[in-house]
Each structure stands twice: as structure tokens, then as C-alpha cells.
Amino acid sequence: MDLYYIQGILMLAGINLMSVLGLSLLTGFTGMFSFGHAGFMAIGGYTSAMMTVNYGWPFIPALLMGALTAALMSALIGKLTLNLKGDYFCIATLGFGEAIRLVLDNVQYFGGARGWPGIPNYTNFTNVLIINIIAIIILANIIRSRHGRNMIAVREEELASQIVGINVFKYKLISLMISAAYAGVAGGLMAHYMTFLQPKMFSLVKSTELTIIVIFGGLGSISGSVLGALVLTSLPEILRSFSNWRLVIYGLSVIIIMISRPEGLMGGYELTPSSMKKLFTRMRSKKGDLPKGMEGGNTL
Amino acid sequence: MNILEMKNLTKCFGGLTAVGNVDFGVPKGIISGLIGPNGAGKTTIFNLITGVYKVTDGKILFKDNDITNKEPYLISGQGITRTFQNIRLFKKLTVYENVLIACHSNGNYNLLESVLRLPRCRKQEKQLKQKADDLLEIMGLKDRKDLIANNLPYGLQRRLEIARALALNPELLLLDEPAAGMNPDETAQLMTLISDIRPKFDLSVLIIDHHMDLVMGICEKIMVLNFGCKLAEGTPQDIQNNPKVIEAYLGVEG
Numbered sequence: 001m002d003l004y005y006i007q008g009i010l011m012l013a014g015i016n017l018m019s020v021l022g023l024s025l026l027t028g029f030t031g032m033f034s035f036g037h038a039g040f041m042a043i044g045g046y047t048s049a050m051m052t053v054n055y056g057w058p059f060i061p062a063l064l065m066g067a068l069t070a071a072l073m074s075a076l077i078g079k080l081t082l083n084l085k086g087d088y089f090c091i092a093t094l095g096f097g098e099a100i101r102l103v104l105d106n107v108q109y110f111g112g113a114r115g116w117p118g119i120p121n122y123t124n125f126t127n128v129l130i131i132n133i134i135a136i137i138i139l140a141n142i143i144r145s146r147h148g149r150n151m152i153a154v155r156e157e158e159l160a161s162q163i164v165g166i167n168v169f170k171y172k173l174i175s176l177m178i179s180a181a182y183a184g185v186a187g188g189l190m191a192h193y194m195t196f197l198q199p200k201m202f203s204l205v206k207s208t209e210l211t212i213i214v215i216f217g218g219l220g221s222i223s224g225s226v227l228g229a230l231v232l233t234s235l236p237e238i239l240r241s242f243s244n245w246r247l248v249i250y251g252l253s254v255i256i257i258m259i260s261r262p263e264g265l266m267g268g269y270e271l272t273p274s275s276m277k278k279l280f281t282r283m284r285s286k287k288g289d290l291p292k293g294m295e296g297g298n299t300l
Numbered sequence: 301m302n303i304l305e306m307k308n309l310t311k312c313f314g315g316l317t318a319v320g321n322v323d324f325g326v327p328k329g330i331i332s333g334l335i336g337p338n339g340a341g342k343t344t345i346f347n348l349i350t351g352v353y354k355v356t357d358g359k360i361l362f363k364d365n366d367i368t369n370k371e372p373y374l375i376s377g378q379g380i381t382r383t384f385q386n387i388r389l390f391k392k393l394t395v396y397e398n399v400l401i402a403c404h405s406n407g408n409y410n411l412l413e414s415v416l417r418l419p420r421c422r423k424q425e426k427q428l429k430q431k432a433d434d435l436l437e438i439m440g441l442k443d444r445k446d447l448i449a450n451n452l453p454y455g456l457q458r459r460l461e462i463a464r465a466l467a468l469n470p471e472l473l474l475l476d477e478p479a480a481g482m483n484p485d486e487t488a489q490l491m492t493l494i495s496d497i498r499p500k501f502d503l504s505v506l507i508i509d510h511h512m513d514l515v516m517g518i519c520e521k522i523m524v525l526n527f528g529c530k531l532a533e534g535t536p537q538d539i540q541n542n543p544k545v546i547e548a549y550l551g552v553e554g
Binding site for chain 1: 350352371372373376377381382384388389390391392393397400401402403404405407409411414415416417421424425428464465467468
């Protein structure tokens, strides 16, 4: 367990976290499930790799280009599918994610199914950390604003949101585009960390993993997503000595959390200085029970 | 002067005409009522006005602008807002958050400004929060602002829904059975509340309700609907003495 190894795991967690943050906005705050986010990661990854390898762009502009492409692609998909309700939207995204993977499998320009080696190794611990911190700040600022509150309103009750003058379609689309942009950045980070891209990396399994992390961490909580990404990315590594059993234990721990805490680790709570203070004063006054009014009260 | 004008309004669900050829004007600055037996099409009319249902035929004019078949969020942006028969609050959010969300149209800072938290965003956020606080104060919900909306007593949930509607600075407020499920005491309180907020917020109000004491007590103009058609229209006295209305409600004398 040297420092290099731990750093590697943290970087993986950070890359996962980046796309989980985006998905958290879509699923946790706007109430739409997506099983196609690996597709947006793939778009971001391949675009930014193309920029650095074929056009010699620097890293950060290439990442932003990847994010932009993913967002534009999501806008196209969103225009077509966002009017679908609940499960139907979910299935549409599933189809989209798989379609992207199969298209990439067959595009020889990107190496097809054999993969694309030789991408420069630009991703390092520092830039993953900085990008994640910026991403968290941006997300928190959006959620604290009227735009974020409108997204929460859409999650809670669509008809009532329309009646209070919220353009439900527009906010769903904004949420989808931001989350796709985040996934695009994550894909770019991953491409320049692995120095290799293969369509198989962005399969349905990846999409489900992201959704599991969001739900495991708690819907409607940014700190929950951070915690979820850290725990669930490092868990398979910590359990590596159990060899084949590790994925069973991974699955079991997810099931146990879901049974004992259906709202996820941090569901509805946010770890901010003010909420820590509240927790601290409550512990000092030794009141075991949570006051009822606090449930979900920190999402805004 | 009518603030809202329905012209020949018709709504069909398949072969069933839920609302047929209704002409009605809602006068500006007073409280009007819409009554009728169950299934008469009262709530359907509300759904047509607010754009939840698409109109089959006819026109709806609000302040002389055609708002027929517009998207609900655009209609509410023009100044029409409503409450629901089966309360539709943001149940899992707090009382304060419910009102604060509805205040959103009082601010106009864009997404980029909120990402960077520019001064305009901060200033407007402060104003929105102030407005939400003021509204809760007026509606007597201030001491419960941190409660989850779903945990409020029924009467207060109705009150919160009205508070949320007022956050949009409406000119026309549609109340769909605001007194449903309330005891006489609560109904009386609600009557005072509605008569109080009408001048305070410079509203025109249209109420659907089955409590005749409430409707007859505060409405200055009433329309009676039966099987989707207009049966009568006039002052409470006219309606009470109208033989057709009595027939619809009580049947013919045998």
C-alpha cells in the first residue's frame, strides 16, 4: 500500500465523482433516472482525446471541448425524449448509451473495438482534485439559486411546478445538459488517466455503477454523492485480497445500505459548516431524536 | 370590467362533453363563485383556464389577451394562478421552501450568474427570501416555516397553497374547493382570510366550492354549472331564488 497506489485509487474515485456529481443533479435534484451516462462519458472521452492527440490541444481546453460536445449531444437527445415520463425516459437513455458504445465499436477512426492506445497521460492527482472542487462549488451554487430550487420543484411535483410558473421542460433540459457536461469532463479525465480508450469501458455496467453511487450516497445530497463515490470506488480495491468474492461483498454492502437506509447514506442532508454546527449542538444537548422539521430541510 | 372572459368554451373527452359552450366573465376586483353539482365541469374549467387541459373549442381572454391553449407556465406568468382540489404542495420540502420556490419569478438572474454568485444574484436571492418571509408572516405560517409541508394540519396546508400562489404576484386567483374537508370554524376563518387578501394583494378571485354559506357569504357574482352547461349567472340572491338552480340541486317538487 504505497502512496502511489492510494493516489491512483483516489484519482479513480475523483473521476467517478465527476460524473456522479452530474448524475446527482439529474437524478437527485431533478428526479430523472438515466442509464446512459456512460454514453456521455464516452463522448467526452473520445472528443477530448481527439483534441489532444490529433489536434495537439492543451489538456483543459480539450476537456472543455469534451464537455461541450457531450452537452450538445444531450440537448439533442433531451429535445426528443424529455417529454417521456419516468420509466420511459430511463429506457430511452439506456438505449442511447448502448447506441453510443456500438457506434464507437465500429468507427475505425477511433480504433473501433480494439481500442485507442497512446493518449497522453495528462491527468494527475492535482488537476483531478482541483476540477472536482470547482465542480462541487458550481453545483452547490446552482442548487442554492432559484434555478436549482426550480429543479427540486420539478422533482417534487411537476404539475404544481408548472402552475407556479416553472418551465418544466426547460429545467429538465438544463439539468440534463449540465449533467452530461460533467460526465464529458469525467470521460476526458479518464481517457488521459488510462491513456487508452475502448468502447467496452463505457458499457451499461458503467452507467448502472454511477446510478448506484448516486442512490447509495443519497438522492438530493452533494456530500452524499462525494461520500458514495469515495466509498464505492475504493471498496473493490480494499477488498482485493478476497479475490473473486469482492464483488459479492460489494453487492451485499449496497443491498444492506439500501435495506437499512433506503434514502441512501446522506439522503437529503448536506454536510455544510452550518449543518455540522447544528449536529454538534444537538449532540451536546443530548437529544437523540432528529427534530422532525430537519428532515430534508438542508437541500436548499 | 372583466379580467377574464370565456367565450363559447368547450371541452370534450372523446364523446363526452365535459364543458359545453360556456360564456362567462370574471369581473375585476371582486370575488366570484363557480358552483354546481358533482361532475358539472367546474374543475375542468379551471384546468382549461390554467392550460392543464387543451381547449376543444372556444376562447379564453385574460385582460383582452388570448391565452387559449398556452402552456401552463406561460399562463401563470401572465398573472393567473390557482390552488388544487387535492392539495398539491411540494410535500417533502419545508413550508418556507414551498413559498421560496414560488417566488422564483420575482428574480431574473440567469444560470451563469448563479454559478458565479455574482452580486445581482446575491441581491435578488436576499429579496426573494425576504418576500417569502413576508408572505409567511401575512399568512400566519411564520412559526411553522421549518416544518415539512406534509406534516402540516390540513387547514394549514390549504393556507400554504394559497401563500404559494400569492408568491407569484397574481392578478387572478383561482381557488378550487378551498374549504373542502374543513369544519365550520375553519371555513369561517378561511372566509375572513380570502376577504382579507383580496384587497391587500389587489386580486380578482374565482372560487369553486360546495359550502353554500362560504360562496353566498363572500361572492358578489356566481355562475352555476350543470352537466357542463351554464345554468344561471348573477348575484347570490338571484341564484338562491332561481328555480332552475333549485331544481338542479334538489330536484323538481313532486
